[in-house]
Amino acid sequence: MTFAPLVGIGPELPPEREARYARTARLPGFGMDAQRRVRNARVLVVGAGGLGSAVLPGLAAVGFGTIGIVDGDRVEWSNLPRQTVHGPADVGRSKADSAAEAVALLDDETAVVVHDTMLTSANAREIIAGYDLVLDGSDNFPTRYLVNDAGVLAGVPVVWGAVHRFGGQVGVSWAAEGPQYRDLFPVPPEPGSVPNCAEAGVLPSVCAVIGGLMVSEAVKLVTGTGEPLVGRVVVHDALSGGFRELAYERDAEAEPVTRLIDYDLFCGVSATMTPGELSARLEAGEPFTLIDVREPWEADLASIPGSLLVPLAVVQRDPAGVAARLGDDPLVIVCHHGPRAEVARRALDTAGAPGLVLAGGIDAWARDIDGSLARY
Secondary structure, three states, X not given: XXXXXXXXXOOOOOHHHHHHOHHHHOOOOOHHHHHHHHHHOEEEXXXXXXXXXXXXXXXXXXXXXXXXXXXXXXXXXXXXXXXXXXXXXXXXXXXXXXXXHHHHHHOOOOEEEEEOOOOOOOOHHHHHOOOXXXXXXXXXXXXXXXXXXXXXXXXXXXXEEEEEEOEEEEEEEOOOOOOOHHHHOOXXXXXXXXXXXXXXXXXXXXXXXXXXXXXXHHHHHHHOOOOOOEOEEEEEEOOOOEEEEEEXXXXXXXXXXXXXXXXXXXXXXXXXXXXXXXHHHHHOOOOOEEEEOOOHHHHHHOOOOOOEEOOHHHHHHOHHHHHHOOOOOOEEEEOOOOHHHHHHHHHHHHOOOOEEEEOOHHHHHHHHOXXXXXXX
């Protein structure tokens, strides 16, 4: 299915710009008018991580005039193999700032808007306002549902991508013209049922493939070229080198999106203690048992002083045994971002050791409390 161009034709390009985009403009059915639409477009990229590292340079190189970047994370050493807009000197820096500099190196006339914050229900509608489309490269389900719903309310299409181990997916959510993300995934998976990057890993080159497809979808939507992936999902398997396509339709019985909700709650993440609250209670001398359910290699890079390392696999294998060793002090469970801690919390709660999840995990602790950990 084809669609009208999302963005109007912008001002004429100066000669040096026309020369720069000459080979793109020669594409059949494209031309310099399409290039002027691209230059006139405002696109927001959610996430400056693995997918963002492929998407952002691609958008800048193809000539998008305004690029917004929203990401509240800091660069970590383990990011570097797949998050290629960042280098060793950027470890500990804001991902949004680091990515903005990478875009400027490619095209210093591209307007880059930095949103150095996490996207939330409180700020999503304000941030998305004024953009023509959104490219979602986030790495967690609460943010994906949030971006989808904010896009629905704003009436803008969302190009979304996801990567996992040796594969990935790309689609377009556009409620005004066809199905949206909730039509494809009406119910989020159980917390911990889909291993995250730290547990499962990601082949770095998959980020480049999926990110490249996302850029293509953005160009198609803005210029009205080709058939965007509205109502279709492309699935890539790097091990076989193959692609396949899945079609889906609107769910006629789905509840309409009328507002933004608590997406952690919707996705079953019950992070009930903030880093600030934990820090204040520890400084006050209140007794706590703090267990870290990450893998040993992660704890070697950074950990909260006084925490007890109990990898999630150990908790899942013998929750009763782990619970018996914890004592009676209030329990706080930590992982990288929160999902693994939630899985552990449920298992330990069933075994008679109720606890709380540290909101945002050690990543939030490093950002909000202990900046010395930001370089892991």
